[in-house]
Amino acid sequence: MKTKKRVKAEPESIGPWQKTKYANLVRNVSSGKYSVRFRNNGKLIWRGLKTDVLSIAAQRLPDKIKEVKDEQALLASGNDPRITFEAAAKIYLERVKASPDYKPKTKEYHEQRLDALFESWPELKAKAL
Incomplete structure (x- = not known):
């Protein structure tokens, strides 16, 4: 067959x-x-x-x-080369402060919101993105 x-x-x-x-x-x-x-x-x-x-x-x-x-x-x-949330927030705040598009009160508000976020969630600062 x-x-x-x-x-x-x-x-x-x-x-x-x-x-x-x-x-x-x-x-x-x-x-x-x-x-x-x-x-x-x-x-x-x-x-x-x-x-x-x-x-x-x-x-x-x-x-x-x-x-x-x-x-x-x-x-x-454990040696994570990625940027942390805190470092990214710093970069963001620098850009907001340097931007002429925002009013001074708006810049202050952005800073307050990030401070409140870090205060309510402390471990977020060390998180890698």
Whole structure:
């Protein structure tokens, strides 16, 4: 008894995503753009590669995975390079005070609102954005 061989015309699709011959690399069927899909510490991570050319996507794949893993490791270590809410509020207040568009009373109001926010929510100052 002979069995017919199946010939795949295209790689397998997962909804709007199409598998490629490279591990962790998928292509969006509608846009043609490639993305990285992999697991790091049990979490499924998706990142776009911003290209629709397979060879370029294959070159960017290991760099993107390394970049994300390094970022995740840095966040897990506790040395968070992101700006804190307090620093962002300082920058915001400087811009408000320097802006000629606001009246002096409005500038004062913005400062009061931030002071009240920090008074009612002290741990917000240290939060990373």
